[in-house]
Structure formats: structure tokens, C-alpha cells
Amino acid sequence: MKPRGKLEITWYWVARFLCQVFTLICFRFRVYGRRNIPSKGGFIVVANHQSFLDPIFCGVAATRPLTYMARDSLFTSPIFSGMIRSVRAIPISRDKADISTMKTVVARLKAGEGVCLYPEGTRTYDGRITSFKAGFGLLCRRSKSPVVPLLIDGAFECWPRHKKLFSSGPILVAFGKPLAPERARTMTNEELADWVTRTLRQMQHDARLRQGKQPYDYGDESP
Numbered sequence: 001m002k003p004r005g006k007l008e009i010t011w012y013w014v015a016r017f018l019c020q021v022f023t024l025i026c027f028r029f030r031v032y033g034r035r036n037i038p039s040k041g042g043f044i045v046v047a048n049h050q051s052f053l054d055p056i057f058c059g060v061a062a063t064r065p066l067t068y069m070a071r072d073s074l075f076t077s078p079i080f081s082g083m084i085r086s087v088r089a090i091p092i093s094r095d096k097a098d099i100s101t102m103k104t105v106v107a108r109l110k111a112g113e114g115v116c117l118y119p120e121g122t123r124t125y126d127g128r129i130t131s132f133k134a135g136f137g138l139l140c141r142r143s144k145s146p147v148v149p150l151l152i153d154g155a156f157e158c159w160p161r162h163k164k165l166f167s168s169g170p171i172l173v174a175f176g177k178p179l180a181p182e183r184a185r186t187m188t189n190e191e192l193a194d195w196v197t198r199t200l201r202q203m204q205h206d207a208r209l210r211q212g213k214q215p216y217d218y219g220d221e222s223p
Helices: 006-026 054-061 078-085 099-110 134-143 189-210
Strands: 027-032 043-047 066-071 089-092 114-117 147-153 169-175
Touching: 006 027, 006 054, 027 054, 043 054, 043 134, 043 189, 054 066, 054 114, 054 147, 054 169, 066 099, 078 089, 089 099, 099 114, 099 134, 114 134, 134 189, 147 189, 169 189
Parallel strands: 027 169, 043 114, 043 147, 066 089, 066 114
Antiparallel strands: 147 169
């Protein structure tokens, strides 16, 4: 795979700085667990999806550049498509197997880059974390990359999907302990998706209790 050019890397960090200023001005932004991001090599960040601003929160929180997989419908506008491509967004189809995109992502992971996924497939309707889709397990095995759970909390309250504009408020981003690729290879796609779902729900439960918030009710499901 062609390595990232110096101009692209420079622009990524400039864009990240601008997003950092935005988050500091508009939100009470806190990040935990950055030490759980691998210092080198490819890694997969698997996050819950609360709002349109999630990629900004993830990029600002991470200490290494991330490539984002985004639904292909976001790339229909030439201007918006060019903007999100410039900060490492890659289109992926939600309606069919996108082999070409998967090969591109695996190549980036093998080249030592980080990739951010939102396996719920869409923004939450009520703040709860829905069961993750299992397709990302193939990426983990083929790239032999660790999986880092990433919790986003507060973004749903600030910008639920039924509102047109966001409001200010506290945003918490927390990186969980990575799952080693050796362990991921022993799991089926469904087992891996279930592990990440349960891990993030427990992280969400604990984080909301620490903030004095009411945890979400998952009924008979974890936590």
C-alpha cells in the first residue's frame, strides 16, 4: 500500500487541532484510557455511535491518526466527500459486501495504521448501545490487529438524532483495554461482536455512575 504523504499527515494534525479547539469551546470534554492505545502497529478502534460528532470526538481523543469507515451515502456530495476523505474517511456500503474497501482497510492496518469502526451501523435512537454487527471480525483476523473498545458518552444528550443542531454539555470518551489479536483469532465473528458489545455496555454503565447519571437499562442483557 502507498504510504501516507507528508502533506496528508500534516493536514490530518491541523484538522485534529481545529477539532480540538471546537470540542474545548463547545463541550466539557474528557478523555480516559489513552494508555490503552498501542504505541505502534495497526489497531482497530471499535466505538459506539451516539451522534454525527463521534468521529471528531474519537479523532481528538486518540493520540495516533485514525482512518474512518463511513457509509457510502455520505460521499454523494463532492464538497463534503472531499472534506471527509481528506481526514481519512473511507466509504463502505451497508447493503452489500464491500470487498475492495475491506482490502484497503486491511492493507492500512498491516501498514501499522489505526482504523475506527462503528459496528452498530447507525446512530443510537435512545443512548443505549445496540448489539454490534459481526462483520468486523474478519478485519481483526486478517490484519492480526488488537481491538480497542472506545466508549462515547454524553454525545446523545448533546445531539440526539431527532434534533437538527447540537447543544453544549459534558462529553466523555474512554479507551478500554485492547483485546489481543491472538485471543480474537479464537473467537467467531459473533463471539467477538458480543464481547465488544458487552465490554462497552459495562464501560458505559460504570462511566455514567461515576458522573452521577442514570445508567441505561438493558433488561436481561449485560451489564
